[in-house]
Amino acid sequence: xxxxxxxxxxxxxxxxxxxxxxxxxxxxxxxxxxxxxxxxxxxxxxxxxxxxxxxxxxxxxxxxxxxxxxxxxxxxxxxxxxxxxxxxxxxxxxxxxxxxxxxxxxxxxxxxxxxxxxxxxxxxxxxxxxxxxxxxxxxxxxxxxxxxxxxxxxxxxxxxxxxxxxxxxxxxxxxxxxxxxxxxxxxxxxxxxxxxxxxxxxxxxxxxxxxxxxxxxxxxxxxxxxxxxxxxxxxxxxxxxxxxxxxxxxxxxxxxxxxxxxxxxxxxxxxxxxxxxxxxxxxxxxxxxxxxxxxxxxxxxxxxxxxxxxxxxxxxxxxxxxxxxxxxxxxxxxxxxxxxxxxxxx
Numbered sequence: 001x002x003x004x005x006x007x008x009x010x011x012x013x014x015x016x017x018x019x020x021x022x023x024x025x026x027x028x029x030x031x032x033x034x035x036x037x038x039x040x041x042x043x044x045x046x047x048x049x050x051x052x053x054x055x056x057x058x059x060x061x062x063x064x065x066x067x068x069x070x071x072x073x074x075x076x077x078x079x080x081x082x083x084x085x086x087x088x089x090x091x092x093x094x095x096x097x098x099x100x101x102x103x104x105x106x107x108x109x110x111x112x113x114x115x116x117x118x119x120x121x122x123x124x125x126x127x128x129x130x131x132x133x134x135x136x137x138x139x140x141x142x143x144x145x146x147x148x149x150x151x152x153x154x155x156x157x158x159x160x161x162x163x164x165x166x167x168x169x170x171x172x173x174x175x176x177x178x179x180x181x182x183x184x185x186x187x188x189x190x191x192x193x194x195x196x197x198x199x200x201x202x203x204x205x206x207x208x209x210x211x212x213x214x215x216x217x218x219x220x221x222x223x224x225x226x227x228x229x230x231x232x233x234x235x236x237x238x239x240x241x242x243x244x245x246x247x248x249x250x251x252x253x254x255x256x257x258x259x260x261x262x263x264x265x266x267x268x269x270x271x272x273x274x275x276x277x278x279x280x281x282x283x284x285x286x287x288x289x290x291x292x293x294x295x296x297x298x299x300x301x302x303x304x305x306x307x308x309x310x311x312x313x314x315x316x317x318x319x320x321x322x323x324x325x326x327x328x329x330x331x332x333x334x335x336x337x338x339x340x341x342x343x344x345x346x
Contacts (some may be wrong), residue, residue, distance in 0.1 A: 033237070033244035034294060037078060037105055045071035046095050046107040047087040050185045051206050052213045053318045053326075054110050054129075055087070063087050066317040070108040070128055070235050073251045073307045077299040082306040091184050093159035096122060099238050106237055106248055110203065112161045113234040121239050125249040127232035129318075130330040130339050133165040134204040135224045136211065141198060146173060146224055152198035153178045157188040161231065162201045169226050189214060203231060205318065205326055212323050230330065230339075247293050250343070254300040257282060257342040258309035260333060265312060268304045282345045289345055300345065310340060 037043055047063065048055040055065040063085075072082040090098050090109065099107045100121045111117075113124040135154065137143035143152075146169075156166050156179045163179075170177040180197045182188040189210050192200035200207065204223060211218045235252060237245050258264070261279055263271050272283055280286045283301045290297035307313060310333075318326045332338025 031241065031243045031294065033105060033241045034078070034247065042084040042086050043071060043075045043078065044086050044088060044105045046090045046098055046104040046109045048109045048185065049089040051110060051209050053205065053209045053322060053324050064317065066129060066313055067108040067110060069307050069313040069317065070252055071106065073255060073303045074106060074248055076302040076306045077247065077251045077254070077295055080296065080302050091159065092157055093183070099236060102238070106235060108235040110206070110233050111236055112231045114161065122236045123239055123245050124234040124236050125245065126252055127234045128252055129205065129233040131203045131205050131231045131233055132229060133162055133201065133226040133231060134207055135199045135201050135226055136192070136207040136221050137199040137224065139220055139222050143222055143224070146226070149177065149199055150175045151178070153180050154199045154201050155180050155182060155188045155192040155197035156201055157182055157185055160202070165226055166201050201226065203233070208324050208326055243294055247295065250293060251303060253343045254303045255308065255310040255313060256333070256340050257345055258300070258304045259311045260335070260342040263304055263309060265304060265308045268301060272301070278345070
């Protein structure tokens with residue numbers, strides 16, 4: 001298993017312009033991850049290469065997506081250069097094992113934060129997207145609500161939380177749903193689009209991505225919420241390195257705090273002259289936050305300047321400036337009625 005994951009990581013690196021696998025970190029040394037990343041010269045992130053909006057290479061092979069931007073924010077914080085990243089494509093079954101065994105540094109890959117995952121060698125940082133599980137079906141089949149799916153065959157990807165949600169929903173509402181199981185994201189989606197299943201189940205945002213970027217006629221499909229549960233899609237690190245856990249957490253938080261403070265790619269340079277003490281602390285004009293994490297004092301400035309605040313990366317990848325046009329909804333700031341809660345830079 002270890003050897004197979006190493007080969008997978010090497011393949012992912014080749015897709016990103018690097019041909020050698022990452023060295024295995026000393027997982028017993030304090031602060032080992034940051035030291036390993038600095039010595040290597042880039043951050044190695046687990047990635048999903050099939051979900052436009054979250055993670056996928058564009059037609060030129062350049063990786064884009066909100067999860068990709070999380071990886072670039074971490075690189076900007078450490079190196080002052082957002083491009084010092086590599087992406088290792090991982091399936092749903094491979095992703096957590098790759099993280100636990102040190103094949104990747106961090107996992108920003110549409111992964112739902114759950115108790116059993118958190119207790120099994122993984123630390124979740126803070127969510128970068130709140131979602132829910134849903135079904136997509138064809139309007140021509142007369143599907144308008146959940147009850148209309150009774151007896152339907154459903155394309156399901158193994159190794160994902162949707163397997164559990166599928167079984168729970170089928171039992172709870174006595175729908176007698178019939179699973180058609182596939183190993184990979186792309187196989188699951190292609191099977192549905194080819195008509196091998198009556199419905200497809202996964203995160204609602206991923207369904208919107210499929211509908212808008214992979215189907216010939218997006219309006220032919222309906223998306224129906226599976227239940228009332230909220231799925232916090234959260235970047236994860238492995239147990240055992242609290243410094244790395246904090247760095248990743250506050251790299252994500254920096255984008256949320258920047259939106260709260262009104263700091264963007266466009267105005268971040270001008271904001272460095274602000275008299276607002278919260279802004280001065282955030283941008284590293286008043287030192288202390290960078291030192292606490294073992295980073296440069298201007299790490300948050302670098303993140304906003306090179307990657308953006310949360311509203312900017314949301315709009316670029318999922319919202320108004322993207323093909324998907326997904327409303328912010330739950331992903332608005334807490335002050336605006338959403339679940340995105342900034343953590344203070346004190």
